[in-house]
Amino acid sequence: MALEGNMQELLLKHKIVAILRGVEESYADDTARALIEGGIRLMEITMNTEGATGMIERWRTIFGTKAAIGAGTVTDIRLAEQAVAAGAQFLISPNLDEEVIAYGKERGVAVWPGVMTPTEIVKAWKAGAEAVKLFPMGTLGVGYLKEIRAPLDHIPIMATGGVDLHNIRDYFQAGACAVGMGGKLVNLDWASAGEFHKIAERAKSFTDAIRDL
Template sequence: MSKLNNLEKLKQSGVVAVLRRVPKKQLFPLVETLINSGVNVLELTVDSEDAYGSIRELNDRFGDQALVGAGTVLTTEEATQALDVGAKFIFSPSFDKEVVKLTNDRDAISIPGVMTPTEIVEAHQAGADVVKIFPASAVGPGYLKDLQGPLGHIPMIPTGGVDVKNVGEFIQNGAVAVGVGGSLINKKAIENNDIQSIGEVAEAFQAEIRKARGE
């Protein structure tokens, strides 16, 4: 699938599920539940157990149903390893021009982390396909709305502090999608092997996004 198609898939999903340090034995049942609940864009952070092996396995098993990428990517070395095992996008908490360039050269989606208007513009000019507004909890949905006037042509994904209660407002204020970690991938639910409850939260996210989009 082409990068353009993958970008469209990411935007349609509305949610990028951030999978951070999920025990490997629960990773695949969790991913299957997320996909069945409508969340089919999956970011596996590179600080997870066997991160690169897991990205490869997730792509092999779910690549026709989901978009699998790497998160918390800080260096070109990490980006290279992730891309080598099939990551379709590179999510970072910060903006590194070389990581963006490498990701583009490998025809994957580049999503660096930014906060200020200057960082947003610089990342976009460097070739970022989408920018990650992080941490979104520090600024709230209103910040996205304020950015839309001068910078609405740059696709934005707020991440950090997005939950079922505020996701609709983020979408209405211009987010093309949101990155969601702990408010979806609940650690206690993982510990209790209660994957079903995570699926229910995923469905609630999707319902709020559809409502916000008027679908």
Template sequence: MRKTERMNKIYQSGIIAVIRRPDPEKIMPIAEALLAGGIDTLEITADSERAYEMIEKVKKEFGDKALVGAGTVLDEVTARHALEAGSDFIFAPNYDRVTVEIGNRYGAVTIPGVMTPTEIVSAYTAGADLVKIFPAASLGSSYLKDLQGPLGHIPMIPTGGINLDNVEAYINNGAYAVGAGGSLMNKQLLEAEDFEGLAELARNFAQKVKDARKE
């Protein structure tokens, strides 16, 4: 899959599921539930146990039906391991120029974490495909709207504090997509192995994005 196709898939999904430190034995039913709910862009954080093994396993199982990327990629070394595992994208809480360069070199979508206009422009100028506005909840969806005036040409993915109550506001205020962590990867559902419940929650998130884009 080409990078442009991957970026389009991220947009169509509207949501990147942030899967942080899952039980490696549950990663397949988690992935299956998210896809069943209409979310096919999955981030497995690099600080998870057996992270690269899980990325490779999910990617092998679903192929182009899902985008599988690495999150919490803080540096060049982590990025290299993630790419070797077959990551479609690199999602980071910070901006590291070398990490962006490596991702681009191997055709992965690069999404560094930024907050200020200076950081946003610097990352995009260095070759970032998308930028992650993090932590988004600190300034709220109105901050994203304010950024659209001078920086609307740069596709942004707010992450951190996104939930069912505010996801529509972020989409309406210009988000290319959003990153959803704890509010989507519900701890109680995972502990109970209620994967049908997880699929339904994913479905609700996906519907919120669709509704917002119709407005």
């Protein structure tokens, strides 16, 4: 079944963004395929991964009807240009760069910038971001998310960092609309060993955990 909706709708519906950082070309496609098999519908390739733009372009062709493909660690306009040229459908960063938000808006590409403080969240929203990435959540904790969510409940927040199978529901109960997940979801040791069934099983355990939210 083909994906339907814009990027914000897909983010709010599917709730998990898989972060692929340092994935090697030799097993990248099989890793993505396993994540999709497990129910993941948004995949972010970080721009500091070797061959990132090639993977984005290839995955748009291979997996375009099954998952949205975006770029992560888009810290400046130069990287944004490279990612969009490769076909990225969304851009995610660890930082707030209003120039990147403006660039994405001009081209119809969703930008979910990294923020930490209430001031940064509101600044990103006013600049045109439809959602923000609260980072680093592993350090900030769900209590922080819950506190800032109260006055900023109109802004969709994706929480990134510290999410695992035991606490993922806590993130949503604290007010996250989605979560970004790296190593706890995408085990590159399994990928390099060719154990893609384990990646698919882990992905399914996470998508099952949030199905009724």
